Amino acid sequence: MAQVRIIKGKDMTVPVWNPAIEFIEREALERLQLAHLRKTIAWALKTPFYQRRLAEAGLTCPEDIASLRDVRNLPYTTKDDLREAYPDGLLAVDREQVVRLHTSSGTTGTPTVIYHTQHDLDRWTELVARCIAATGATRRDVFQNMTNYGLFTGGLGLHYGAERVGMLVIPASSGNTGRQIQLMRNFQTSVVHATPSYLLHLHSALAGEGVEPGQLGLRKAFIGAEPHSEETRRKIESLFGIDAYNSYGLSEMNGPGVAFECVYKTGLHLWEDAYILEIIHTETLQPVAEGETGEIVMTTLQRQATPLLRYRTRDLSHWVSGHCPCGRGHRRLARIKGRSDDMLIINGVNVFPSQIEDRLMKTPEVGVNYLIQLEKRGSLDRLVVKTEIDARLFTGDPDALDDLRERISELLRSAILVKPVVELHEPGSLPVSEGKAQRVVDLRPAF
Ligand code: ADP
Ligand code: ZN
Numbered sequence: 001m002a003q004v005r006i007i008k009g010k011d012m013t014v015p016v017w018n019p020a021i022e023f024i025e026r027e028a029l030e031r032l033q034l035a036h037l038r039k040t041i042a043w044a045l046k047t048p049f050y051q052r053r054l055a056e057a058g059l060t061c062p063e064d065i066a067s068l069r070d071v072r073n074l075p076y077t078t079k080d081d082l083r084e085a086y087p088d089g090l091l092a093v094d095r096e097q098v099v100r101l102h103t104s105s106g107t108t109g110t111p112t113v114i115y116h117t118q119h120d121l122d123r124w125t126e127l128v129a130r131c132i133a134a135t136g137a138t139r140r141d142v143f144q145n146m147t148n149y150g151l152f153t154g155g156l157g158l159h160y161g162a163e164r165v166g167m168l169v170i171p172a173s174s175g176n177t178g179r180q181i182q183l184m185r186n187f188q189t190s191v192v193h194a195t196p197s198y199l200l201h202l203h204s205a206l207a208g209e210g211v212e213p214g215q216l217g218l219r220k221a222f223i224g225a226e227p228h229s230e231e232t233r234r235k236i237e238s239l240f241g242i243d244a245y246n247s248y249g250l251s252e253m254n255g256p257g258v259a260f261e262c263v264y265k266t267g268l269h270l271w272e273d274a275y276i277l278e279i280i281h282t283e284t285l286q287p288v289a290e291g292e293t294g295e296i297v298m299t300t301l302q303r304q305a306t307p308l309l310r311y312r313t314r315d316l317s318h319w320v321s322g323h324c325p326c327g328r329g330h331r332r333l334a335r336i337k338g339r340s341d342d343m344l345i346i347n348g349v350n351v352f353p354s355q356i357e358d359r360l361m362k363t364p365e366v367g368v369n370y371l372i373q374l375e376k377r378g379s380l381d382r383l384v385v386k387t388e389i390d391a392r393l394f395t396g397d398p399d400a401l402d403d404l405r406e407r408i409s410e411l412l413r414s415a416i417l418v419k420p421v422v423e424l425h426e427p428g429s430l431p432v433s434e435g436k437a438q439r440v441v442d443l444r445p446a447f
Contacts, residue, residue, distance in 0.1 A: 005327075014326045015263065017133035017165075018126070021273055022328050029329060030068055032273055036301035037071065038062035043307040046092040049085055050309065053077075071276055071299060076285070076310045082112035082252065091115055093305050103151045104251040111151075114251055115305035121160070123302045124254045127271050128161025131260035134269065134326070135245045137191050137220055139166030144183060146194035146202075147225065148174045148435055153255020154225055158193045161257060167191070174198070175434035177205045188217035193247070196228040196236060197437035200368035203239045204428055213240045222247045224256065226436045227338045227354050231361030235368075246335055252311055253298055259333050267320035267332030274302050277333070278310070279318060282340050293318045295340055296333070314339045344374065344440070346381045351416045353439055356385060359415045365393045365404055369430045376444045383420040385412060391427045 005014045005023070016022050024032070041062040044050035053075040054060065065071075082090065091098070099118050103111040116124070137143070143162045149155030155173060162169045170183055174194075180202065183189065194202070199221060206213060218240055223233065224247030236244045248268050249256040253275060259268035270277050279294040280287055288294035296313045300306075316339065320332040337354055344351045353372055360366045367388030375382045387408070405422045413419040431438075 015133050015136045015138070016328075017130040022130060022134075022330065024273070024329060026329055029272055033276060033301060034065070034068050036273070037068070037276065037299070038065055040299065040301055040303075040307045040309070041065060041074075043092045043304055044309055047090050049081070049089050050307075053309075068276070071278070071310070072287075074299070074309045076297065076312050077308050078312050079112060079252075079314070083110045086110070087113055088115075090306050090308075092307055093117055098305055102153050102156075102251050102255065112252060113306075114254070116254075116303075117305045120254075120303050120305055123274065124157065124257055125160040125164050127254070127257035127274055128157055129164040130271065131247065131257055132158075132161055132165050132167070132222075134260060134262040134328075135220055135222070135243070136263050137165065137167065141167045141190045141219070142170065142187050142217070143167040143191045143193070144170040144172050144180070144187075144189040146172055146174055146180060146192055146198060152435065153249065153251045154193070157249070157255035157257060158222070177202060178209075181206060181209060181211060184216050184218070185211070190217050191220045191222070192218065193222040195225050195436060196223045196232050196244075197226065197369070197432070198434065199223060199236050199240070199244075200232075201432045203236075204368055208428075213242075218242050220245065222256075222260075224248055227336055227342070227357075229354055229358040229361055230335065231358055235361055248333065248336060250313060250315070252308060252313070253300065254303070258298075262324065262326045262328065264325050266324050267334055269324070269328055269330045269332055272330045275299065276301060277331075288318070291318055291321055293334075293337060296336075314341055316340055342440075344372075344442075346374065346383050346416075346418045349417050351383075351418060355416050356412060356420075357439075359411050360385070360387055360408070363408055363411065365390055366408070367391070367427045369428075369432060370439065371430050372440045374440070374442045374444050381444060383418050384423060385409075385420045386423040386425055386430060388425045388427050388430055 005016045005019055057075045097117045098115045100116045101113055103113050145158050147154035159171055172180055172183055219242055221242055221244045223244050233244050245261040246268055247256050247260050249258040259270040261268055276299040278297040280297055282295045293316055296315045296317055297310050299310055300308050316337040317333045320334050338352045342353060356372055360370050367390045370387040373384040409420055409422045
């Protein structure tokens, strides 16, 4: 059961699930990581894939790992490796021991599969329970899970963690906004889990039904599964009058429960007893300097059925320095900037969609939905940013519209060094996705 830890002399309380591991001393944590890493190598060596890869790297047994630093001698595993190994080339246990499989949502191509034993599911559930408790949510909360319950890990992952915490769980799954609102009203939902884009859409739908968010019992939201800016988090918090916590995970590392914000929202605590996380330069593959942005690479430490060594996530982030006031020693990641393959090259300039979102969400007249479109005009790229406007702040004056278009265009130019064509759309007119938002449409020919 979730506990509250009182930090003596500091007059503060911190909600916590598993104090022994969450407040573990660094040295003890590293000893644990090393022991788990050796076990993981032993599991990995049961797959022909890693037998070959590890042999190529000169490693034949777990004892070849003398210290945690030796993780750097292990081979990388890529998404393509997982695709080639599909469906069972990376299965490290007998099939009878496997109780579930999940696949990635396939945002960027053929899916990948991850198998779980009952032990793996129990470990995963515990990690999610820690995340939930760290936000101050408790068994007294009513939790409505608005993410898909299929192969996508967001549904079942959060579901089991929330049950473990003892919350009343409403397995609403994604979509059907009218019913989501009805459930929230009937059962006084106090915590939701959804993609940030879906929560913004839900807010517009509430307004459409004449429901004030304050009439609901909502207190907290867990938001993740897609990149979003600090501005988007603030927008969600102020629109609903709640606290929103960033949740990071990927199906290759179980799903949700990898890293999560605590009540202090100072970055996402990564559960280091379950993962070794490195940040590397995407081209040199060398570790980046402390605090520099690079690609997240992760090694599972507790997974039997599909151990993964140095998995290249393609997600970009950096470590947050210093200590979190909550006292947890598990290091914190900054919010994910995007994927290395999200980067757009527009007339030779590198642009991340998150930079565009950040500026849009800082503009009060901008509504909750937007779309980035790339076109080719002759030999030049053209960037079109389509954005909905906030009905409450807009008067309908055509001069004001022209002025707003120009203001947004200039704001974006100063941030990304490319001047976009800005199109303003009525609220609710741009396509909405029930799962991960599709924000970029690239209409440029492939060559
Ligand atoms: P797919 O890789 O097919 O999208 P997943 O469902 O495994 O399938 O998605 C995981 C990915 O979603 C992560 O690698 C990351 O790119 C993105 N993601 C998950 N959580 C967050 C978050 N909090 N912030 C930004 N991106 C996130
Ligand atoms: Zn903290």
